[in-house]
Amino acid sequence: MSQLFNLFLFIILLTTAMLWLINILYLRRRKNITSDTGNIYYKKLLYLSNCSINIFPVLLVVFLFRSFVFEPFRIPSESMLPTLQPGDFIIVNKHSYSIKLPFLNYDILLLSKPKRGDVIVFHYPYSKKVDYIKRIIGLPGDKISYKKKQLFINDIEIDNHRDGFYYDHNSMRFINRYNEFLDNIVYKILSNEGYINSLSPHFKFPFLENFKYSDGDFSCIVPDDNYFVMGDNRDNSFDSRYWGFVPYHNIVGRAFFIWMNFNDIGRIGYLN
Structure with missing residues (x-):
């Protein structure tokens, strides 16, 4: 849109x-x-x-x-809870990584590379009229594994610590909340221990051969010029686990600020 x-x-x-x-x-x-x-x-x-x-x-x-x-976006879904809530209006820094020609999406000047933990807006690879927002978990060349709801990067377990509960008003239930430590970034994720994800590809996508699925777990190798992304709401996010990688040229920019939520003014502020 x-x-x-x-x-x-x-x-x-x-x-x-x-x-x-x-x-x-x-x-x-x-x-x-x-x-x-x-x-x-x-x-x-x-x-x-x-x-x-x-x-x-x-x-x-x-x-x-x-x-x-900068470009404004509105959060439509719960996939990034608790970091972002439906109704949040966010600002995306479009020159976080490069300066591009409008419409052509051609890099004029490279400024930096996407980092693990960045929250990015990108064009969904299989319908570029749709914009998604997720968190970068894997960089090109990384091995990503998700075993029994525990994240591993290059066979190193990513630390997370329990941080109480999050009450989901839509489902009217409490979900386990954790602080996850990725590189130098700390952010909150939701993961329900009693819920088993049925992880499997939803269709045949590029680089599917890089994925291995087994009993709800999976692992993959991120190809060059691509990124592996996940939602912070781990049990309720349609992300790279199901449809593959995000090509670099699909990235719009890095989300960094909530500038309005009409239901909760107190949410205005910077993102982790």
């Missing part, structure tokens, strides 16, 4: 720019109106072009801001 909005914004921007040029190159130079009909059309076009002069600079700033700097 964000791509469609950006395209719509670009079309409006071009339209107002053309009206502005018509005003400068033609309307301001036209002094003699020879007929009433011509006068009516002239006034209408002049009115539209004058409006474009006021609108164009605003649209240009918004377009450049959304294309190169």
Whole structure:
């Protein structure tokens, strides 16, 4: 949806720019109106072009801001609980990793590489009109394993410590909450010990041969230029465990700030 909005914004921007040029190159130079009909059309076009002069600079700033700097998104699902809740409005830093050409998604300048623990927005690889938000768990070359709800990276167990319960209002039940320690980042995850995930591929995706599934557990090797992502709500997240890896060029940017939640103003702040 964000791509469609950006395209719509670009079309409006071009339209107002053309009206502005018509005003400068033609309307301001036209002094003699020879007929009433011509006068009516002239006034209408002049009115539209004058409006474009006021609108164009605003649209240009918004377009450049959304294309190169920050872009707002709304969280639609519970897959990132408790870090992100449905209804959270977040800001994504689009130049966290590179500066890209709008629409073409071509890197102009590389700034940094995605890191484990980053919360990213990306175009879902199998429907680029849909944007997902997950946490990067595996980098290119990593071996990722998930055994009995315990995460391993390159055969090293990732520490997590119990941190009480999280009450899910939708299911009206308490879910175990943990602090997970990944590299230098600490964040909270949800995992219900009494719930067994049926981990299996939902369809044949690229690099499926890199995955091994067995009795609810799995392991995989992350290929070059791809990333393995998971939701913090481990038992309720449709992520890389089911549909594979996120190509680098699908990444929109890193989510870093909740700027509004109309149901809970206290949620405004930075993300872990």
